[in-house]
Amino acid sequence: MSSKPHRVGDGPVIRRTLIGLAVVLTVLFLFMPLVVIFTQALAQGWAGYIGNILDEYTLHAIGLTLFVALLTVPLNTVFGVFLAWLVTRFSFPGRRLLATLIDIPFAVSPVVAGLLYLLLYGSNGWAGQWLGQYDVELMFAWPGIVMVTVFVTCPFVARELIPLMQQQGRDEEEAAVVLGASGWQLFRRVTLPNIRWALLYGVILTNARAVGEFGAVSVVSGSIRGETNTLPLHVELLYQDQNIVGAFTAASLLAGIALITLAVKTIAEWRQSRV
Amino acid sequence: MTIEIDGINKSFGQFQALRDIDLTIPDGQLTALLGPSGSGKTTLLRSIAGLENPDRGRILFSGEDVTGLHVRERRVGFVFQHYALFRHMTVSENVAFGLKVLPRRERPSKREIRRRVHELLEMVQLDHLAGRYPAQLSGGQKQRIALARAMARRPEILLLDEPFGALDAKVRKELRRWLRSLHDELHFTSVFVTHDQEEALELSDQVVVMRQGGVEQVDSPLALYSQPESRFVFNFLGQVNALPGAISGGVLRQGDAWVRLPESCDDDDAELYLRPHEVRLTQEPSRDAHLPFRIEAINVIGAEVRVELRPDGWESQELWEVGITHSAFNARQPKRGDRCYAVPDVGHLFCDHLSEPKTLSWYEAAG
Structure with missing residues (x-):
C-alpha cells in the first residue's frame, strides 16, 4: 500500500528542507555566537573571569544598569497597564491614533530617539535651557539615561496587553461591577488575574531591553567611565581598549540575562496559554 | 420591585438605539423584551442595569429615581449573554464574588459566605461542581452558575441578556422551565432579552415587542398572539x-x-x-x-x-x-x-x- 495522501504544503521533501534550513540558520546565527561569547569570556579561566567582573568600572557599570532597569521597569509597567486599559476599555476620539502612537519607539531608531532627547533636554535645547536656570542637568547623567530607556521600552507592556484585553472583552469587568465591585476590587480581583501572565511577559521584555539598550543611551550618556557607563556601553569601551576578554566577560553577563529572560518568557507564555 | 422607564433615549453616534421608551415592568413578573437584532432590546436592558447611560429620560425602581445611580449601587442581578464567568476563579469563587466585595461592615462572615454559596449551588443543582473552573463546564452549566452568581446578593430585579441564546434546543427548553419555576418560587422581578418569539411567549407574563429602538406593543403572550396591533408584530410572532x-x-x-x-x-x-x-x-x-x-x-x-x-x-x-x-x-x-x-x-x-x-x-x- 502507498503512504497516506499528504495535506497541502506538507510534502516530505519540503518539510525536510525547511527543517534543515531552520536548524542550520539557528546554529550559524544564534547558537555559535552565544558559544563564542562564553568561550572568549572564559579564555583566561574562571579566575580571570571573576577578576574581570570584579573590575571597579565593570562593577559600576553593572550597578548603573541595574539601577536604570529598576527605575524603568516599574514606571513602564504602570504606564503600560494604564495605556492598555485606556485603549481597550474606553472609547474616545483619537483612541486609534493613541494606539498607533504607542509604537513610535519601535519605529524610530534608538539613536534618533537619543538625539532628540539631547536636542530637547541638552544644555542648548529649549527644555534644557530652562532647566539649566535651576542647575538641573539631565543629559550626560543618569536621569538622561533613564529617560531614553523609558522611551525606548515603553511600548512592550502595552503591546502585550492590548490584544489580550481586546480579546477578553469587558464582559467579566461589567459582571464584576454589577456584582458591586469597586474600581480597585475590579482591577485586583478580575482584570489583573486575567492579564497577569501577559503582563509578566511584557515586564520581562521591558527589562531585557532596558538592560541591553545601547543606541539611545550611548547618545545621551557621554560614556564617562565609572559614572555614566552602562553595561552595553562598557562592552564597547573595553573592546576599544583592546581588552577583548574583559569585553566578552561583560557581554557574557548580558547574554546570561538574555537566557534567563528567555526561560522566564517561555514559562509565562506557557502559563498564559493554559488560562 | 416595579421598574418604570420614562422617556428613555440613547444614541451611539449617529445610530439611535432607543427612542422615547415609556414602559412599566410590573413587580414580580417575568417580562420579555422581544425584537429582531438592532431593535434596542439589549440596550434597554443594559440601561435598566446601569451599564449604559441614557441620553435622556429616567429610570425608577419602585418609584425611586435611579437614573443617576451607579451600576454598583443599583443592586440588580445581571446574567450576561456569554455568561461572563470569571475564568480564573472556581465555580464557588464565582458565586461568592458578589458577597466578598461587599464593604467590610456589610460583608457576611467567611462561614456565612460558604453557607450561602452552598445554598445557591444547590438551588441551581450544581453543588458537585463547586471546585471546577468555568472552562470545564458545559454551556447549560455555565448559564446556571451565572444565574447563581447573579442571585448571590438576593437582588429584587434580575436581568437576563439572551439567556438561552447559545444553548442547544433541548437544554434550552429544560432551562426555560427551570427558570420559570425558580421565578415562581422566588418572586423577583425579571426582564429577559430574546429574539426568539417562542421563548418569549412560553416563558413570560408580559412581552414587550421592540422595533428600531421603539416599543411596538406590550401585552400578555396570548393577547399578543391573538390580537397583534401591527403588521410588524403579526409577522414577528410566527408564520x-x-x-x-x-x-x-x-x-x-x-x-x-x-x-x-x-x-x-x-x-x-x-x-x-x-x-x-x-x-x-x-x-x-x-x-x-x-x-x-x-x-x-x-x-x-x-x-x-x-x-x-x-x-x-x-x-x-x-x-x-x-x-x-x-x-x-x-x-x-x-x-x-x-x-x-x-x-x-x-x-x-x-x-x-x-x-x-x-x-x-x-x-x-x-x-
Whole structure:
C-alpha cells in the first residue's frame, strides 16, 4: 500500500528542507555566537573571569544598569497597564491614533530617539535651557539615561496587553461591577488575574531591553567611565581598549540575562496559554 | 420591585438605539423584551442595569429615581449573554464574588459566605461542581452558575441578556422551565432579552415587542398572539398567511381570489392576515371565500402535518402554510400538485385607512 495522501504544503521533501534550513540558520546565527561569547569570556579561566567582573568600572557599570532597569521597569509597567486599559476599555476620539502612537519607539531608531532627547533636554535645547536656570542637568547623567530607556521600552507592556484585553472583552469587568465591585476590587480581583501572565511577559521584555539598550543611551550618556557607563556601553569601551576578554566577560553577563529572560518568557507564555 | 422607564433615549453616534421608551415592568413578573437584532432590546436592558447611560429620560425602581445611580449601587442581578464567568476563579469563587466585595461592615462572615454559596449551588443543582473552573463546564452549566452568581446578593430585579441564546434546543427548553419555576418560587422581578418569539411567549407574563429602538406593543403572550396591533408584530410572532388586495362592496379581492368580509368595511386597499391554525383546507371553495391553491410541499413535523401552498391564479409574497392533523392527512392523502381551497375561520384585516387591525370571524357567518 502507498503512504497516506499528504495535506497541502506538507510534502516530505519540503518539510525536510525547511527543517534543515531552520536548524542550520539557528546554529550559524544564534547558537555559535552565544558559544563564542562564553568561550572568549572564559579564555583566561574562571579566575580571570571573576577578576574581570570584579573590575571597579565593570562593577559600576553593572550597578548603573541595574539601577536604570529598576527605575524603568516599574514606571513602564504602570504606564503600560494604564495605556492598555485606556485603549481597550474606553472609547474616545483619537483612541486609534493613541494606539498607533504607542509604537513610535519601535519605529524610530534608538539613536534618533537619543538625539532628540539631547536636542530637547541638552544644555542648548529649549527644555534644557530652562532647566539649566535651576542647575538641573539631565543629559550626560543618569536621569538622561533613564529617560531614553523609558522611551525606548515603553511600548512592550502595552503591546502585550492590548490584544489580550481586546480579546477578553469587558464582559467579566461589567459582571464584576454589577456584582458591586469597586474600581480597585475590579482591577485586583478580575482584570489583573486575567492579564497577569501577559503582563509578566511584557515586564520581562521591558527589562531585557532596558538592560541591553545601547543606541539611545550611548547618545545621551557621554560614556564617562565609572559614572555614566552602562553595561552595553562598557562592552564597547573595553573592546576599544583592546581588552577583548574583559569585553566578552561583560557581554557574557548580558547574554546570561538574555537566557534567563528567555526561560522566564517561555514559562509565562506557557502559563498564559493554559488560562 | 416595579421598574418604570420614562422617556428613555440613547444614541451611539449617529445610530439611535432607543427612542422615547415609556414602559412599566410590573413587580414580580417575568417580562420579555422581544425584537429582531438592532431593535434596542439589549440596550434597554443594559440601561435598566446601569451599564449604559441614557441620553435622556429616567429610570425608577419602585418609584425611586435611579437614573443617576451607579451600576454598583443599583443592586440588580445581571446574567450576561456569554455568561461572563470569571475564568480564573472556581465555580464557588464565582458565586461568592458578589458577597466578598461587599464593604467590610456589610460583608457576611467567611462561614456565612460558604453557607450561602452552598445554598445557591444547590438551588441551581450544581453543588458537585463547586471546585471546577468555568472552562470545564458545559454551556447549560455555565448559564446556571451565572444565574447563581447573579442571585448571590438576593437582588429584587434580575436581568437576563439572551439567556438561552447559545444553548442547544433541548437544554434550552429544560432551562426555560427551570427558570420559570425558580421565578415562581422566588418572586423577583425579571426582564429577559430574546429574539426568539417562542421563548418569549412560553416563558413570560408580559412581552414587550421592540422595533428600531421603539416599543411596538406590550401585552400578555396570548393577547399578543391573538390580537397583534401591527403588521410588524403579526409577522414577528410566527408564520403569517397574507392576502393583499382591494375591498370593494364588502369583498376583498385579488386576481382569482376573493373573501367576503363578515363585517362591513369601507372600500380601500387592504391585507388579510391569517395564522396557520386559523385556516382550514377543503376540496371545494366555501360561500364566503374562494382561495385556490396548488400544494407545493407536505412536511410531517412532529404532532402535525404542515402543508405549503402556492396561490393559484393570484399572488402573495410568501407561500401559505396550513397545519392539518395526522388523521385529516391520512383521511384525505393530499399530494404535491393537488388543487385545494383555503377557508378562513378567523382573520386580521389591515386596512390602509385604519390604524389598528380588525379581527374578523367567519364562524357565525358560516353557522
